[in-house]
Amino acid sequence: MATVAARAGAVPRRPFLTQRRREAVEGYLLASPWFLGLAVLTVVPVFLSIYYSFTDYQIISAPYFVGLKNYAKLLGEDAQFWKSLGNTGFMVFVGVPVHMLVGLGVAMLLNQRVYGLPFYRTFFFLPSQISGVALAYLWGWMLHPQFGLTSIVLKLSGVQAPNFLQDPNWVKPAFVFLGIWGIGTTMIIWLAGLQGIPDVFYEAAQVDGAGRLRQFVSITLPLLSPTIFFVAVTGIIGTFQIFTQAYVITNGGPNDATLFYALLIYRHAFQYFNMGYAAALAWVLFFIVMALTLAQLKLGRRWVYYEAERGNE
Amino acid sequence: MDRAYSRRRFLRTAAAGSALALTGGLLAACGGAAAPTPAPAGGASQPAPVGTPAPSNAQPATGVQATSTAAAAAVQAPAKAGQTVVEFLHTWEGDHGGARAMVALAKRYEELKPNIKINQTIVAGAEYERKQLAAFASGVVPDMTLTDAEHVPVYADRGALLPLDDYMKRDKLNPKDWFDFTIAQCSWQGKLYAMTHHPDVRSIVYRNVPLMQEAGLDGSKEPESWDQLKEWGIKLNKKNGNQITQFGWVPIWIQGWWGIEYPQANGVTFLSEDGKKITYDTPATVEALDFVVKATDDINGGRDRIVEFDAGQPDKGQQNVYGNAGLGIAIGGNWYLDRIANVSKNEKAMKSAVSMMPGGPSAKGKQFMFGGGTMDAVVKGAKHPDEAWDYTSWIALPEGQYIAQSVSYDVGGNREGAQDKRIVDSRLLRKEILPMFDKATAMAHFYSPTWIPMRDEVVRVQDAMLLKQTTPAQAAKELQTKLQAILDDYWSKKK
Numbered sequence: 001m002a003t004v005a006a007r008a009g010a011v012p013r014r015p016f017l018t019q020r021r022r023e024a025v026e027g028y029l030l031a032s033p034w035f036l037g038l039a040v041l042t043v044v045p046v047f048l049s050i051y052y053s054f055t056d057y058q059i060i061s062a063p064y065f066v067g068l069k070n071y072a073k074l075l076g077e078d079a080q081f082w083k084s085l086g087n088t089g090f091m092v093f094v095g096v097p098v099h100m101l102v103g104l105g106v107a108m109l110l111n112q113r114v115y116g117l118p119f120y121r122t123f124f125f126l127p128s129q130i131s132g133v134a135l136a137y138l139w140g141w142m143l144h145p146q147f148g149l150t151s152i153v154l155k156l157s158g159v160q161a162p163n164f165l166q167d168p169n170w171v172k173p174a175f176v177f178l179g180i181w182g183i184g185t186t187m188i189i190w191l192a193g194l195q196g197i198p199d200v201f202y203e204a205a206q207v208d209g210a211g212r213l214r215q216f217v218s219i220t221l222p223l224l225s226p227t228i229f230f231v232a233v234t235g236i237i238g239t240f241q242i243f244t245q246a247y248v249i250t251n252g253g254p255n256d257a258t259l260f261y262a263l264l265i266y267r268h269a270f271q272y273f274n275m276g277y278a279a280a281l282a283w284v285l286f287f288i289v290m291a292l293t294l295a296q297l298k299l300g301r302r303w304v305y306y307e308a309e310r311g312n313e
Numbered sequence: 314m315d316r317a318y319s320r321r322r323f324l325r326t327a328a329a330g331s332a333l334a335l336t337g338g339l340l341a342a343c344g345g346a347a348a349p350t351p352a353p354a355g356g357a358s359q360p361a362p363v364g365t366p367a368p369s370n371a372q373p374a375t376g377v378q379a380t381s382t383a384a385a386a387a388v389q390a391p392a393k394a395g396q397t398v399v400e401f402l403h404t405w406e407g408d409h410g411g412a413r414a415m416v417a418l419a420k421r422y423e424e425l426k427p428n429i430k431i432n433q434t435i436v437a438g439a440e441y442e443r444k445q446l447a448a449f450a451s452g453v454v455p456d457m458t459l460t461d462a463e464h465v466p467v468y469a470d471r472g473a474l475l476p477l478d479d480y481m482k483r484d485k486l487n488p489k490d491w492f493d494f495t496i497a498q499c500s501w502q503g504k505l506y507a508m509t510h511h512p513d514v515r516s517i518v519y520r521n522v523p524l525m526q527e528a529g530l531d532g533s534k535e536p537e538s539w540d541q542l543k544e545w546g547i548k549l550n551k552k553n554g555n556q557i558t559q560f561g562w563v564p565i566w567i568q569g570w571w572g573i574e575y576p577q578a579n580g581v582t583f584l585s586e587d588g589k590k591i592t593y594d595t596p597a598t599v600e601a602l603d604f605v606v607k608a609t610d611d612i613n614g615g616r617d618r619i620v621e622f623d624a625g626q627p628d629k630g631q632q633n634v635y636g637n638a639g640l641g642i643a644i645g646g647n648w649y650l651d652r653i654a655n656v657s658k659n660e661k662a663m664k665s666a667v668s669m670m671p672g673g674p675s676a677k678g679k680q681f682m683f684g685g686g687t688m689d690a691v692v693k694g695a696k697h698p699d700e701a702w703d704y705t706s707w708i709a710l711p712e713g714q715y716i717a718q719s720v721s722y723d724v725g726g727n728r729e730g731a732q733d734k735r736i737v738d739s740r741l742l743r744k745e746i747l748p749m750f751d752k753a754t755a756m757a758h759f760y761s762p763t764w765i766p767m768r769d770e771v772v773r774v775q776d777a778m779l780l781k782q783t784t785p786a787q788a789a790k791e792l793q794t795k796l797q798a799i800l801d802d803y804w805s806k807k808k
Contacts, residue, residue, distance in 0.1 A: 056806050060449045060471040077798075146621040163617050168780060252769075255777040270443060272766045273471065 053279035063276060070280035081281070083256050084264040085288075087172065091242050091260070095176040096235040103183040103231070104224075107190030121191075128184025132244035139178045140165065140249045165249060168257035175245055175258065186231050193227030194220070225304045233296050240289050261285055392430040399700045402434050402448065403459035404441040410651060410721020411687075414511075417720050418708055425707075429700055449473040454692040456701035459510060462498040462685045463758050463768075466588075469501035470762035475691040476504040480702045491709070494684040494753040495726035498760070502588075508709035509726030511717060512686035514749045515568040515646035515757050516578070516670035518542070523661040524549060524559070524641045535668040538677065539604055542642060546612040549641030557614075557622050562642040564608045565619065565779070566631040569683060569757030572771040572778075572792070575601040577755055578681040579673030588761050589804050594793035597675040602785035604673065606778050616779040628657075638662045644670055646685075647746050651722030654741040667745050669752065684753035686726065724750060759796075763803045770795050 017025070028035075053070055057063035074081045110121050130138075142148050143164040151161035164174035201219045210218065221228075243262040246252055252259040252267075265285070269278035392398045401419075405411040419431040434455065436444040442464075448454045449468070460468065468474050481488070488496045491509060499507040522532030528548045536542045542562055549561025565571050576593075577583070579601040583591050613619050626634050635643040636657035643649065653662045672679035689705040691698050707713045714730025717723055722740065724747070725731035731750065737743045759767050774792050777783040783791065 058471055059446060060468070060473045144624060145617065146624055163620065166617065166620060168782065253773065253776050254780055255782055256773050267766075267769070270446065271769075273446075273467075 049279040049282060052276050053283050055276040056274075057276035057279075058273040059275050060273065066276070070277045071284070074277070074280055074284065080256065080259060080264055084259045084261045087257065087259055088240055088242065088261040090172050091175065091179075092236050092239045094172075095179055096232065096239050098176050099179055099183055099186065099235060100228070100231055102180050103186040104190050106183065107187045107194055110187070110191060111194045124187060125184035128182045128187075130181075133248055135178070135181060136245045136248035139174075139181070139245075143174055143178075166254055168254050171250060171254065171257050175242075178245060186235070189227060189231055190224075193224045197223045222305045226306055229296070229300045229304045233293060236292060236296070237289055240285060392432070396428055396430040397697055397700050398430045398432045399457065399697055399704055400432050400434065400455040400695075401457050401459075401701075401704070402436065402445065402455035404435065404437055405459070406435045406437050410723055413720040414717040414723065417716050418713055421716055422704055422707060422713075426703075429704070431704060449692070452694055454694045456695040456697050457689055457691050457705055459687055460507065460690055461687050462756060462760075463764050465499060465506055465688065465690070466501045466760055466762045467764055468690070469504070469506040473693055474506040475693045475695065475698055476506060477508065477691060477702065477705075478505050480706070481505060484706065486706065486710075490728055491726050492684075492728060492731070492750045492753070494750075494756070495686060495688075498684065498686065498756060499688050507688035507690035508705045510687040510689050510708060511714075511721075511723040512684055512726040512750065512753075513646050513648060513724070514682050514684050514746065514753050516574060516644055516681055516683045517647060517649070517746060517749065518668045518670055519635060519643045519645060519649060520666045520668070521635070521638055521641050521661055522664045522666050524638060528561075528641070532666060535666075536642075536671050538671055539608070539673050542671070543604075543608045543612060546608070546642060550612065556625075557618065558639075560619075560622060560634075560640050561612060563613055563619055563631065563640065564605050565616070565775075566640075566643065566645075568631070568645040569685075570768065570771050570775070571605055572602065572775045572788075573759065574670075574683055574757055575605050575673065577683065578670050578676065580676035580679070582755075583759060584761060589800055591759075591793065591796045591800060593796055594789040597673070598789045599785050600675060601673050602778060602788060606785060609779060633657070636662050647724055647749075648722060650741050650743075650746070655722065663741070665742065667742055669749060680752070681755070682749050682753040683755055683757040684750075685757055726750075761800065763799045766799050767796050770799070 052063060054065060054067060055063035056066050056069075106124055110117065110124065114120075127135075143150050145151055145161055145163040145166075148161070148164075150164070154161040162170045164170045197220065201223070202215055205215050205219055241262045242260045243266065246258040246260050246263050247266070250258045252263050261281070262285075265278050265281045268274040268281060403415060405415050415433060415435075419433060423429060423431060445458060445460075445468075448458075449471075465474075488505075492512060495509040495512040496505070498512070499505055499509060518536055520532055520536075525532035525545070528545075530545055530548060536545065543564075546560070546562030546564075549559065550557065551559035564575075567574050573583070576595075576598040579597045581592070581595055581597045581601070583593060585592075609615060609619070613622075623629050623634065626637070626639055628634070628637060631640065631643050632645055632649045632652050634640045635645070635649060636652040636659060638657075638659045638661040653659070653665065669680035669682050672681060689708055691701045691705055695701050708717065709727055711725075711727055711730040711733070714725030714727045715733050715736065718725050718730070718733065718736045724743070725733070725736075731747060737747065758764055761767060770792060774783065774788045778785060778788050
């Protein structure tokens, strides 16, 4: 009886597989192919690359440990390391600001209330959807010194076009120019940022007699600062890995003028059989990008204005 | 909760996440994951550096380069029960001599050996070397693979290929039955690692006789010196106003790397016997480089004019321009004849004359012929090495060489096969070029496991010379240092 009473008063045991747990298990099972792929194709190789960076690994033969030799070589002996870093630095510190300015300019134009706006937005966005390789081929022709559209336009203006892609002085600026073709994605981000600025600020400024420039400097830029920050950080990270144009159009030339860092890594990894050295190069790039990103995050606190946070304070 | 997911936090997380994700891709690529798959180099239509041959994977041996980047295809019926499948990885697809030969060879061999199935995996374009590399690295290897002269030491020295000397002895095959340079380029450090698929000679001086006669030159006369070639080149130039309509000769359009071939044709021997020391910076090298830079200016008006000229041609590149009679003289490979006879069929180009490349100022009176080519190798770790060897050697023997030649314009590497009357009599200028295969003495590249980085250095410095960013003397000095450093780095690791 006591047992029966005890049983009657006991809280019924919950089954192990509750609805919530079952859903969780099912969710993980469904996501497991992705997790497996992430582990096998990304996480494990990333950790392996740490080990390989301390080895001489010629891919075909087994790796053997060489300590810090790869890092010492790239920092001390390899002129191409510095050359490629300089070339990439040009694209980062010249190309990214140029692309940001052009992207912002186009976004501001597309932020006007004019007829056919959806068409214009699509028109400017579409080129960014073209594959990098196709784009590289296309611009290879567009910048041709004799038959390229740019050369023809320049000639009509009485200017002799330089050989953009074969002249070491012009090839990097040409690549910066070529990159403008792909501003569509950042343009959308700029546009979203611009549309997030309430009209009331501009109306108040107009009442106070502020002109367009004053409104831009005092309202648009501060309120756009989170977008500027985001575009700058992601732009710099992306540009550090510039590869396709140089690989397809110039193969690093002329005279290494477009030997970018990612191309150098590629050559060592998959053409020179120096996978260990390439891994060291990749890790150095990782630390450079990480350091720059952290510096930007730290500096961002000084100039990025977050309206929502200020509102909560 | 709102604060935890503030805008600032989101942007910070997104930025840091992007850094990790994007650089993670590069790191993963260096950690054994699949290689990235960019488009082929050298495929750019206009801006690839002039005078720079396509990377060796774009083999010129048949005069047709593979065009698709990653087309892997199996071109065979399934194996029948009891058949041994020989896996053959190669790069020739499409409708050109090399590809036709692959099909014809496999078909005939399978008729002869019904118990064998040749399973061809074709990876065209720049993907090919990466596919080979991935196979060697993973250990999941084909039984045999097609490679080229440049890559034999690259793969053999790293232990990817099976030495074939024991098979040669077992089957009582005599290396003397093949052209000397084909055996040399199939070997590395005294061991044989491949058998010829077909060799090529690539410093043939082609002269368009009718164009020469139009310019008042004796087209039947062989060039005796570089200065003579330059003189003829200038006389053969044609202009329409400011527009160049025909170049007489483009010295940097040699079939190979001009920073290597001209010094060699001026008597320079680059590598020591053991391949560990390079002698690049010599007076003869500087003299040769100086000649090319000056001749490019004098004949062609500089590098940019060549780029412009080439871009204006209906078919680009030296062999096509020559085939269409847009070029009076060309130094190129024997496969140009395929282009002339079968593709362009230009009346004037069909009346070409051929000779060997004359020596430079320091090698006056001598003639030079550089060799290259493709070969089949049995891969170390192959499941069926005996069967792979049997097919490899059969291709290199007279019957295989005849079949390969019968469907292409290639020249056999086996002496008997190359001299097959049915082939010799039916091919343009074959009688004239065959003796050149016996005279090929050197290769158009550095025969070294470090060929690829060395090639890139040469290409870079070639560019710099033509751009007048460095002088030939400085270039020779710079290359001496850099090439030796590459060799030292490699050989120090081998200790």
